[in-house]
Amino acid sequence: MATVTAAQACGAPNAEPVRPGSRAVREAERARRAPNAPVVSKELLAKPSEVDLGGIRVPTWTFDDRLPGPEIRVRRGDVLRADLRNTVPEGVTIHWHGIALRNDMDGVPAVTQEPVAPGERFRYEFTVPDAGTYFFHSHVGMQLDRGLYAPLIVEDPDEPGRYDDEVVLVLDDWLDGVSAGPEAQLAELRREGMSMGGMGHGGTGGMQGGEGHGGAGGGPLGADTGDVDYPHYLINGRIPSAPFVADARPGQRLRLRLINPGADTAFRVAVGGHRMTVTHTDGFPIEPVETDSVLLGMGERYDVLVTVGDGVFPIVASAEGKRGQAMALIRTGSGTAPPATVRPRELASRTRMAEELRATEPVRLRPGEPDRTHTLKLGMDSSAKYRWTINDRTFDQREPMPIRRGERVRLRxxxxxxxxxxxxxxxxxxxxxxxxxxxxRKDTVIVRPLETVEVDFQVDNPGQWLVHCHNTYHGESGMMTVLSCVA
Ligand SMILES: [Cu+2]
Incomplete structure (x- = not known):
């Protein structure tokens, strides 16, 4: 079948796609970089490893033998230089999730680079323009559902610092090395189809129940919240019976940086006995709102402030609509740790959804109408067992959607x-x-069953940009496409 180029799709015969290796991409990087920008260097070794989830040892693939991988911490405006050496038996890339970086460092196979082959090295080097809570992960195949992910924290030198300390909490759904690996799980979904594979019982969901918020019954995400019934849910690589513990002092104001690199699980997060104030989502500040819990789809991040009491408190990340949960502890004083199955009452009340939040004034887009709108119809091919589509096409059949630098583009x-x-x-x-x-302001938005969501952005970063479902099983089964900058 003939490939339709972005230029043809655009209807302008002289419009050429702006390639990752183009001069426009190099010039955009030059414009971002301050003359004496500090360079932060980091070596990352992708390798097969055995990790301890808390009494359960599992073989998996990691960065530097750790789960999550090693945190990278830079300041806004720094240059991050990360030298990847790959020793796992498949090609690996690193995608710097949420970072508005130069296109050739975006780590997307078939779009911005070839996977780094076993035994090979690759240097990622780019300016980090915005502060916030991010993460990085391999963008090859099902590798995100192994251990190839880690937090990336970008500090803001000018931030007023309305907190005393911070805790990075990385959530995950885990099966690698326990039940079937992610590739086998995907193969089963393709063999059995969604209704029989994975969750296998129609996704009864609605454990949190009765919010009347979504389009399809159950909780706010509908009745069917996932395809995979995971044996474990983790916070910072630990199961609830051997949890990660954050030590703090009573009365301290903690900034919790919540990150969901899960493959097929949304998490509802609450701190037992506490309310939280949401201050950021996907790195960017919002007008603060109080809530009992936040809900993170795969790929989303939330920063919340909690003023901690005296004692030992659970941070529970409940697998939305599934059985099971992850747990960590905040310990500020004496007290008995709650059991791994503790269900803080804060989980039961209505959670905050992203559409209720407002960007702070400095990070808002200027009011205005889009120059161009692209509709992305998210679908499932009912004639196939497990085939997820955008505008009735899978990724290999994609028709890149043209965008132009300087335009304001709406995605519907x-x-x-x-x-x-x-x-x-x-x-x-x-x-x-x-x-x-x-x-x-976000880079990942939950689109609920039968719902339409619109987002606007200013095209200010030239290149070929992936847009996709961050359910790894959906993305790998076709639900990805490309926005193609044309010049
Ligand atoms: Cu999806």
Whole structure:
């Protein structure tokens, strides 16, 4: 079948796609970089490893033998130089999730680079323009559902610092080395189809129940929240019976940086006995709101402030609509640790969704109408067992969608399926449209069953940019496409 180029799709015969290796990409990087920008160097070794989940040892693939991989911490404006050496038996890339970086460092196979072959090295080097909570992960195949992920924290030198200390909490759904590995799990879904594979019982969901919020019953994400029934859920690589513990002092104000690199699980997070104040989502600040819990789709991040009491408190990340949970502890004084199955009452009340949030004034897009709108119909091919599509096409059949530098582009995600899809855009941070205007700035947005969500962004970063469902099983089964900058 003939490939349709972005230029043809655009209808302008002289419009050429801006390639990752093009001069426009190099010049955009030069414009971002301050003359004496500090360089932060990091070596990353992708390797087969055995990790301890808390009494359960499992073989998997890691960065530097750790789960999560080693945290990288830089300041806004720094240059991050990360030298990847790959010793796992498949090609690996690193995607710097949420960072508006130069296109040739974005780590997307078939779009921005070839996977780094076993035994090979690759140097990622780019300016980090925005502060916030991010993470990095391999973007090859099902590797995100192994251990190839780690937090990336970008500090803001000018931030007023309205907190005493911070805790990075990385959530995950885990099966690698326990039950079937991710490739076998995907093969089973393709063999059995969604209704029989994985969750296998129609996804009874609704454990949190009765919010009347979503389009398909159950909790706010609908009745069917996932395809895979995981044996374990983790916070910072630990199961609830041997949890990660954060030590603090009573009365301290903690900034919790919540990151969901899970492959097929949304997490509802609450701190027992505490309310939280949400301050950021996907790295960018919002007008603070109080809540009992936040809900993170795959690929999303939330920063919340908690003023901790005296004692030992659970941070529970409940697998939304599934059985099971992850747990960590905050310990500020004496007290008995709660059991691994503790269900803080904060989980039961209504959670905050992204569309209720407003960007702070400095990070809002200027009010205005889009120059161009692309509709992305999220679908499932009912004639195939497990085939997820955007505009009726899988990734290998994609028709890149043209965008032009300087344009304001609207993406309209139309979900025609009965599952939610956390849609992630590379290279840009969009703004949610609707509500009271000035929606949150994000790079990943939950699109609930049968729902339409619109987001706007300013095309200010030239290149070829992936947009895809961050459910790894959906993405790998076709639900990815490319926004193609044309010049
Ligand atoms: Cu999806």
């Amino acid at each position: 995600f139309v979900n025609t399926t009965m599952m939610f899809h956390p849609m992630h855009l590379h290279g840009h941070t969009f703004q949610l449209v609707g509500g009271r205007g000035a929606g949150a």
